[in-house]
Amino acid sequence: MLIGKPAAIPSSEITPKATYLNRRNFLAGAAIAGAAAVTGVASRDLADLVAPALTAHANAKIDGLQKSPFSTTEKENPYKDVTTYNNFYEFSTDKEGPAELAKNFKTRPWTVTIDGLVKKKQVLDVDTILKMAAPEERIYRHRCVEGWSIVVPWVGFSLSELIKRADPLPKAKYVEFTTLYDPKQMPGQRTSVLKWPYVEGLRMDEAMHPLALLCFGMYGEVLPNQDGAPLRIVLPWKYGFKSAKSIVRIRFTGDEPLNTWQQANSHEYGFYSNVNPNVDHPRWSQAKERRLGEFLKRPTLMFNGYDQVASLYSGMDLKKNF
Amino acid sequence: MALRFTKLAIFLAALVPLGRLAWKAFHGGLGANPIEVITHSTGDWTLILVLTTLSITPLRRITRQYWLIGVRRMVGLFAFFYGTLHFLTYIWLDKFFDIHEMLKDIAKRRFITVGFSAFVLLIPLALTSTTWSIRRLGGKNWQRLHRLIYFTGILAVVHYTWLVKADLRKPIEYGVVLSILLLYRVGVWVSQKRKPTPIPTPAGSRPEVTKA
Numbered sequence: 001m002l003i004g005k006p007a008a009i010p011s012s013e014i015t016p017k018a019t020y021l022n023r024r025n026f027l028a029g030a031a032i033a034g035a036a037a038v039t040g041v042a043s044r045d046l047a048d049l050v051a052p053a054l055t056a057h058a059n060a061k062i063d064g065l066q067k068s069p070f071s072t073t074e075k076e077n078p079y080k081d082v083t084t085y086n087n088f089y090e091f092s093t094d095k096e097g098p099a100e101l102a103k104n105f106k107t108r109p110w111t112v113t114i115d116g117l118v119k120k121k122q123v124l125d126v127d128t129i130l131k132m133a134a135p136e137e138r139i140y141r142h143r144c145v146e147g148w149s150i151v152v153p154w155v156g157f158s159l160s161e162l163i164k165r166a167d168p169l170p171k172a173k174y175v176e177f178t179t180l181y182d183p184k185q186m187p188g189q190r191t192s193v194l195k196w197p198y199v200e201g202l203r204m205d206e207a208m209h210p211l212a213l214l215c216f217g218m219y220g221e222v223l224p225n226q227d228g229a230p231l232r233i234v235l236p237w238k239y240g241f242k243s244a245k246s247i248v249r250i251r252f253t254g255d256e257p258l259n260t261w262q263q264a265n266s267h268e269y270g271f272y273s274n275v276n277p278n279v280d281h282p283r284w285s286q287a288k289e290r291r292l293g294e295f296l297k298r299p300t301l302m303f304n305g306y307d308q309v310a311s312l313y314s315g316m317d318l319k320k321n322f
Numbered sequence: 323m324a325l326r327f328t329k330l331a332i333f334l335a336a337l338v339p340l341g342r343l344a345w346k347a348f349h350g351g352l353g354a355n356p357i358e359v360i361t362h363s364t365g366d367w368t369l370i371l372v373l374t375t376l377s378i379t380p381l382r383r384i385t386r387q388y389w390l391i392g393v394r395r396m397v398g399l400f401a402f403f404y405g406t407l408h409f410l411t412y413i414w415l416d417k418f419f420d421i422h423e424m425l426k427d428i429a430k431r432r433f434i435t436v437g438f439s440a441f442v443l444l445i446p447l448a449l450t451s452t453t454w455s456i457r458r459l460g461g462k463n464w465q466r467l468h469r470l471i472y473f474t475g476i477l478a479v480v481h482y483t484w485l486v487k488a489d490l491r492k493p494i495e496y497g498v499v500l501s502i503l504l505l506y507r508v509g510v511w512v513s514q515k516r517k518p519t520p521i522p523t524p525a526g527s528r529p530e531v532t533k534a
Contacts, residue, residue, distance in 0.1 A: 093488070
């Protein structure tokens with residue numbers, strides 16, 4: 001096999017963002033006109049359906065943000081930390097990798113399949129989901145299983161808003177989240193570092209807890225691709241890997257889902273993965289954490305300081321159910 | 323004369339990783355978690371330099387560039403230098419001299435245990451790296467002692483393998499290189515059992531102490 005250097009693309013050949021966004025507008029416009037001609041639907045109505053998609057590119061401001069009582073008053077980490085230090089194995093196992101590799105990731109059109117134990121299976125456009133409730137800013141602590149933490153002003157609303165509308169059957173005891181599988185766009189998926197697609201799961205009462213956030217933005221803007229655009233969950237009392245990114249499927253089940261990390265190593269990663277300073281990772285201590293930007297480590301708090309979730313686990317042996 | 327220039331060049335080259343790290347540290351180029359970058363970088367370079375010292379004997383025999391032995395000591399000492407920086411990063415930047423925490427780590431965390439052992443085994447090698455020590459110990463004994471580097475190499479690769487979360491590609495790469503270098507020695511040992519071959523030494527150099 002010959003390993004050659006790829007030819008450098010002269011910068012003159014790289015399409016400026018504004019131009020290609022316009023091009024997409026044009027193509028979408030043409031598609032709408034075509035669809036309208038075929039279906040006889042007024043093209044303006046169709047355009048209204050598609051229009052939000054065209055304006056929702058990274059760094060677009062999200063208007064009408066409401067404050068949340070769940071927000072911490074701790075100092076937020078700079079935007080740069082949260083966008084250049086990412087665990088997103090679909091793109092790279094290096095933390096600086098995703099920022100570059102996810103640059104051209106397509107977040108529109110995007111649909112989310114809702115199935116499993118529900119009254120009616122649905123395929124929802126992400127922009128329909130985004131309009132289900134008023135966006136809130138929630139400043140959460142975020143603790144990685146690796147021993148570092150950050151404070152991020154996420155944007156979204158409670159996951160329960162979506163679950164209520166999904167209408168799960170009483171038999172549904174768990175919710176499973178699946179990340180997009182698209183090795184063409186996600187180079188990390190061309191390796192077998194983890195089993196793809198990435199799957200995460202929650203018990204129904206955990207998913208319905210008001211702290212569980214359905215997230216589509218941060219720092220008052222649309223979620224950057226490397227942080228799990230266009231739609232992810234954020235579970236501040238659990239280790240970061242539980243907060244599935246770039247979700248395409250939400251499935252309700254009667255049995256506990258097997259999440260990807262548990263599948264990779266069930267001895268080290270459990271279903272619950274609640275932040276717990278008293279239960280060490282088999283290979284390293286979880287008693288302390290390094291808040292990015294700080295020199296000395298700080299003690300890790302039970303449930304990452306979100307004591308309001310403690311009642312979900314009363315009577316459970318958290319050493320066994322790690 | 324040429325060897326002196328080569329040595330100077332290698333000396334300067336071996337300082338480049340540290341220089342780069344320092345430059346980045348002062349220009350905010352170490353990213354969101356600088357301590358992690360420093361830990362990984364010093365660890366990587368320790369392993370690379372350990373493998374480099376281990377490759378000098380095979381290289382020298384295969385290419386018949388016997389003068390290469392003249393740079394091995396320096397490369398080995400640089401491996402120890404980066405190993406020390408890696409260890410200092412751990413005790414200072416990571417644990418902040420919390421002895422209690424560190425003792426717990428060494429006893430409980432097997433990747434720390436093997437990493438620590440790999441480093442400890444380097445200490446006698448660094449201490450006996452002088453020409454005086456070689457004379458004092460005698461070539462044979464010195465050589466026997468310095469075979470500890472094989473164990474440092476193995477322990478260091480195990481240390482790396484045990485600390486990664488899921489992506490084993492890099493530890494495997496190091497492991498493959500190490501295996502080749504160690505298998506070469508097994509091969510030499512087996513063939514020497516059959517017929518001993520003397521290795522020529524350049525005139526005026528140190529006594530021969532490099533057999534496999």
